[in-house]
Amino acid sequence: MRVLITGGGGFIGAHLADLLRERGELGGRRIEALALADQALPETAGETAIRGDLTQPAVMAKVATFRPDVIFHLAAVPGGASEADYALGRRVNLDASLSLFEALAASGTRPTVVYASSIAVYGTDLPDLVTPRTPLRPPLTYGAHKQVCEILLADFTRRGLLDGRSVRLPGIVARAKTSAGLSSAFMSDILHALKAGETFTCPVGPEATAWWMSAQRCAENLVHAAVMDASRADPGGAWPLPVLRLSIGDIIDTCSARYGESRRGLVSFQPRPEVEAVFGRYPRLDDASARALGLRDDGSADDLVRRALGEIN
Amino acid sequence: MRVLITGGGGFIGAHLADLLRERGELGGRRIEALALADQALPETAGETAIRGDLTQPAVMAKVATFRPDVIFHLAAVPGGASEADYALGRRVNLDASLSLFEALAASGTRPTVVYASSIAVYGTDLPDLVTPRTPLRPPLTYGAHKQVCEILLADFTRRGLLDGRSVRLPGIVARAKTSAGLSSAFMSDILHALKAGETFTCPVGPEATAWWMSAQRCAENLVHAAVMDASRADPGGAWPLPVLRLSIGDIIDTCSARYGESRRGLVSFQPRPEVEAVFGRYPRLDDASARALGLRDDGSADDLVRRALGEIN
Numbered sequence: 001m002r003v004l005i006t007g008g009g010g011f012i013g014a015h016l017a018d019l020l021r022e023r024g025e026l027g028g029r030r031i032e033a034l035a036l037a038d039q040a041l042p043e044t045a046g047e048t049a050i051r052g053d054l055t056q057p058a059v060m061a062k063v064a065t066f067r068p069d070v071i072f073h074l075a076a077v078p079g080g081a082s083e084a085d086y087a088l089g090r091r092v093n094l095d096a097s098l099s100l101f102e103a104l105a106a107s108g109t110r111p112t113v114v115y116a117s118s119i120a121v122y123g124t125d126l127p128d129l130v131t132p133r134t135p136l137r138p139p140l141t142y143g144a145h146k147q148v149c150e151i152l153l154a155d156f157t158r159r160g161l162l163d164g165r166s167v168r169l170p171g172i173v174a175r176a177k178t179s180a181g182l183s184s185a186f187m188s189d190i191l192h193a194l195k196a197g198e199t200f201t202c203p204v205g206p207e208a209t210a211w212w213m214s215a216q217r218c219a220e221n222l223v224h225a226a227v228m229d230a231s232r233a234d235p236g237g238a239w240p241l242p243v244l245r246l247s248i249g250d251i252i253d254t255c256s257a258r259y260g261e262s263r264r265g266l267v268s269f270q271p272r273p274e275v276e277a278v279f280g281r282y283p284r285l286d287d288a289s290a291r292a293l294g295l296r297d298d299g300s301a302d303d304l305v306r307r308a309l310g311e312i313n
Numbered sequence: 314m315r316v317l318i319t320g321g322g323g324f325i326g327a328h329l330a331d332l333l334r335e336r337g338e339l340g341g342r343r344i345e346a347l348a349l350a351d352q353a354l355p356e357t358a359g360e361t362a363i364r365g366d367l368t369q370p371a372v373m374a375k376v377a378t379f380r381p382d383v384i385f386h387l388a389a390v391p392g393g394a395s396e397a398d399y400a401l402g403r404r405v406n407l408d409a410s411l412s413l414f415e416a417l418a419a420s421g422t423r424p425t426v427v428y429a430s431s432i433a434v435y436g437t438d439l440p441d442l443v444t445p446r447t448p449l450r451p452p453l454t455y456g457a458h459k460q461v462c463e464i465l466l467a468d469f470t471r472r473g474l475l476d477g478r479s480v481r482l483p484g485i486v487a488r489a490k491t492s493a494g495l496s497s498a499f500m501s502d503i504l505h506a507l508k509a510g511e512t513f514t515c516p517v518g519p520e521a522t523a524w525w526m527s528a529q530r531c532a533e534n535l536v537h538a539a540v541m542d543a544s545r546a547d548p549g550g551a552w553p554l555p556v557l558r559l560s561i562g563d564i565i566d567t568c569s570a571r572y573g574e575s576r577r578g579l580v581s582f583q584p585r586p587e588v589e590a591v592f593g594r595y596p597r598l599d600d601a602s603a604r605a606l607g608l609r610d611d612g613s614a615d616d617l618v619r620r621a622l623g624e625i626n
Binding site for chain 2: 123132133134135137138139141144147148151152154155158159234235236
């Protein structure tokens, strides 16, 4: 089994690579070769490092030459950055993804592609319960391109050229503090601040609700997505990862219970309407189809916080 | 008002150009200049002919230089042909459409774009009633690319760079007999045969139901789509054109009543499962949102047939 991770040097990619190294197998088959593709990568013994980005033909050629059986496609320009630079977002999030699907399809081996889509496909002004029938209205170009890639991947799957599985990632925590271009960075920043006992100015109010997942649980879900039996599932081939829906108040309560009641006074609120609209009004999510396939959330707010902050695995 | 039609030399494009010439205005504004873009175009006095296809940079440059206020984007490789030649379908139906949207967005004048999407976005195995909440599962790459372009156009509209309106065209009749690459050609062919009193072998059974519209009514709907007030409509910006849902049996009944009972014996049936699955099982369509905006069907099966066969306008 040969496994490739695009964006393998990124926040989620690094967690996923760690998990795959630790397990050494995928779906009962030994991982003989692991390749990471990213702009910058550390030197890791015995692994293939493909440095550069997927918009470069030479990088795409190396990906094809590696002939992966399973590909985790995580590489992307985040939402804020791709909204600010349309051409960059188009090139990386749309063009390079489609080129990757085409290159993999051309291998003739029908590899499995786990595509990291995003809850950014859903949009604002959502109903009280988001279901598989809720029309998608992406509020940023980033989400529109994610939705487009879900459709293109499903089409390659329908044609029998790839075995695609798109999973929509919620807010994944806790990223390092400088997450350039990531509009939802506050979800990670507040966790770091509350653990460290630092003050934090929150761009959404205490009632703002979001969909949360730790990077570790996200990596486990990505691995599971590669091996789950999706054959009888919806031909759309896209699932939201099951989430914990938590308010900022819930996060403060959870961190205060764990790190001390003094934490409560550290957070002040300066809600920004444009951030609240996109990241602060997530309603309930009907994720039954994803749970039925074995995908799962972090279990509890306390486990989410501890996992996100590296205290448990 | 400057108006451009891509695919202006095609079946629907020619009907649309005729209608615009006849009316001379759009939404109460005089049409000062009409441009048609297509691979082959007749010489028409006073009009701009842009010969070539949109995948050629020189053609795209001419489109941008024309600076249209309203664009009808009809140019496409049909479903059967794009399924047989993926690269061609991608280049024309996906890449050229996105390039067109980008070129028009760069004008800075927020032109109106009426995009001819297709009921090919819906898919097979549809529920008894198709609604705006029915998940789209395009059964051909053609439909997947149409869905993708709807999403991309809606994103340009959200960003305030274009005023996009995607309308999903049903089976449009009656095309000339040699419609290469068009899997639904039988819908037109049966009409021509029944009028002419010729035998016809139908690739779907008499119970097969499809969604029908005459080219004339389609052209009227495209014109209306350019001027209708879509500002408070769903930000997805895509509507099915209201359709007549008719079985092949209904078509035979209608033509027999009009052209003579002898027509009944002319049609024999050799149903092909792959054609029936895609073109013969259209259920009821909830097109209320499209009707509320003023879009409309042909009124009756008899009017559809007469209009399609050029007997009334």
